[in-house]
Amino acid sequence: MASARRSLNVVGKPLPRVDAWGKATGRTRYADDLSLPRMLYGRLLLSTQPHALIKRIDVSRALELEGVVAVITGRDVPVRYGIMPVGQDETALAVDKVRYAGEPVAAVAALDEDTAEEALSLIEVEYEPLRPIMSIEEALRLPEPRIHDYVPAGNIHRLASLEFGDVAQGFAEADYVREDLFFFQGNTHLPMEQHSALAYWDPAEGKLTLWSSTQTPHYVQRALAKALELPENRVRVIATPVGGGFGGKSDPFHHEICAAKLSMLTGRPVKITLTREEVFYAHRGRHPELMWVRTGVKRDGRITAMEFQAFLDGGAYSSYGPATTYYAGTFQTITYRIPHYRFQAVRVFTNKPPCGPKRGHGTPQPRYALEVHLDKLAHDLGLDPVELRLRNLTGPNEVTVNWLHITSNGLRQCIERIVEASGWREKRGRLPYGRGIGFAVSAYMCGAGLPIYYNDMPHSEVQVKVDRSGNVTAYSMAIDIGQGSDTVIATVVAEVLGLYPEDIRLVTADTDLTPIDLGSYSSRVTMMVGNAAYEAAMKARQLIFRAAARELGVPVRRLEARDRTVFDRRDPSRALPFAEAARLAEARFGLISTIGSYRPPQRLGTYKGSGVGPSPAYSYSACAVEVQCDPETGEVKVEKVWLAHDIGRPINPILVEGQIEGSVYMALGEVLMEEQAFRKGQHRAPSMLDYKSPTIKEMPPVVSILVETDEPRGPFGAKEVGQGPLLCVIPAVANAVYDALGVRIDETPITPEKVLKALDEKAKGGPGRVGPERKPDFAFREPTRVERPPGWPHYRPHEEG
């Protein structure tokens, strides 16, 4: 790939995204923009209770209302489903019991929205309230009442307990040990688009079609088939352009199944669009997480051992929780060499909307804890926090203590660039009181190495078809959620065939028409779809080159494709327009239709839990944040953010910058203001006005620095950028507040109230800290001992064949 790189034509160029025109003119059709003849409007009735038995539901008055066509309750859709095979604990409507306020209990289809709305008010539900369990501490303390009875005990959903190496030995080698407690508050994706689904059951074909704003059409297809007891090949899911996902549209949802069921019952298309309030209940956002970390170091700052414990508030259902539980402890090791590492986590059920994957899936919380903890350790040791990190970094071509295979690794370059650009050495500890600078690093995967459900098939397949007009179409199930997957596919295919991204027609995200892609989650699309697209396009090019070579009388190896032309590299006057070459190829070989398939490399670890964390490659980030804090009001204003990201190589640098800026923005919201918080069992602020998120006025300038490491497994050397850059921003802000005011806010969000409380406490001679005071009294099971890779950290895996 390196030699091909010299002549790259569209990869790496700041071209406009292929879907920008439609989006800038309002022509792009999102799910709620669709309608079909005789379509009905569906609405969901929500539980008012956080935890209660349903004693009675009476829908008769609703059914009598003129214009109401159908009403369903939990009894009509009783089959359990869930995104993960081990978490089949949801039903489309609550059956016998509600587990959070806002959980759907009935659904209505009516001729118009007004009637559907009115019908909801006519449904009578009688609840027998149960004690709601609203916090991690309550869930651990109270085995009764149980939110689910399928788990072995109490309200404990999942457990993880692993030890790599020998932690006791590691701590015995330490000169200094420090431990800290942190709390990361839950927050939600708040996509601009409210979830929406339009279902149509065609009785003639016996087939269901669902248009939905989903990040995972393949998994929704499977869940619909299960919940509605249909064969999978009778369910077609078409993901519409997603108006913001961030992980929040990665689960199968109630409204999708209810719209489908109502369509099957009425024989008419049914659309359900969630209200903004309902989007807060659909959630699947950031887990509130209490974390304890203890690290042993040598005098010079080298880590000898680390213990990390996490207590996750999962909300009322499983969702991706089994994976999230492991993500609490998996990626600490890809930034730092930790010779002996113990990780333990517990995810509990509470009576709140289910938590799941939000940008960074389960890793922003531990990254926040780890990076603030290391900042404190550096201060204890009298070391520059950057220096402490430099002494512990992982390198390229390394296997971590928990068996994750790092290929390219640009973390050191990221750090060096940030130190330089931000003026770190001149600023840290030297800015006037109230002003401060903070630093942190992070890393993320380029796609989960394992699919959600076990299978040995490819994770991504792309088909490329070249027709006799010279038109090129790429087929892929990838769904553009704003991250730019359409542009990535078009750019990769165009590069290989010597065309431009706008020349490539795309057919995407349709389970009937497109070959598999597992979905837009885990930052997998550029890596996996990009590689599949590259392979498919290369095969098409080979056929076209063979036909052109014969016509031009030159060997295939001398041909090149560029500017819509196929030509002889040695004598560029020997050339054919691409369309002509395509016609010759079709005449000789028949239909030019080629395929590419991608499956991630085998994981190295074989222990239980080793399925979470492996990835073809890891991206790295480092950032510095400068803040101005007002000690009178407690307000923290972010003045500037410098963020360096190891992108491998950018497919499109404008899109890469956009992902960095968007990640910084979302991180600032999480660290300074956003809270999915509850009071008396109810969501405290289920509206865009009350759920505070940053506006354009709060957004500071961001200096984006791209570090290129040419990832050998990435398409054209590329790695992910959608999630990784978010992670380091949150702890960097916390560390900057400390540099500015000398107080530690060990709990997100860092609100003015907490800053003032810490300052007040410090003024009274206290440590000047706000955060959790004690670790819950919970006995983790003895960890499973896992051998370190032999010769760690110098272990090298066998080269791939």
Added chain:
Amino acid sequence: MPKRLINLTVNGEAYEVAVEPWWSLLYTVREELGLTGSKEGCGTGDCGACSMLVDGRLVTSCIMLAVEADGCQVTTIEGLATDGNLHPVQQAFVEKGAVQCGYCIPGMVMAAYDLLRRNPNPTLEEVRLGLAGNLCRCTGYAKIYEAVLAAAERMRGD
């Protein structure tokens, strides 16, 4: 209660529409006129995705009643591009990478269009103030204000 007949001129075309008195202008334009470019992000006037111009005034159309717009000139996102040519604001959004998921963009473009009509030479702070009523969750706003400043420059012809 019978529906009310109102007259709207939307993007230069005259419509007579029967509306319920509680229907919002957004709902009416999307559902009755089929112009789905304007988006609902909240339904409570908080996010700006439904921004349109009514008699030259920028409104959040999800909280304006359709009957209040009776007899008014309405401009929606569909009315900006003419003869297949993007408006300079749209052109700048496309070129500067200000679009990601795109859901806030119709409202964002309308707010920027309105701002530049009133103030052809805004400072960065004035752009921030002009767009403060429009939420975007994807971009971090940087490429959006860069696009608005670039559009202003192009429209002034400097």
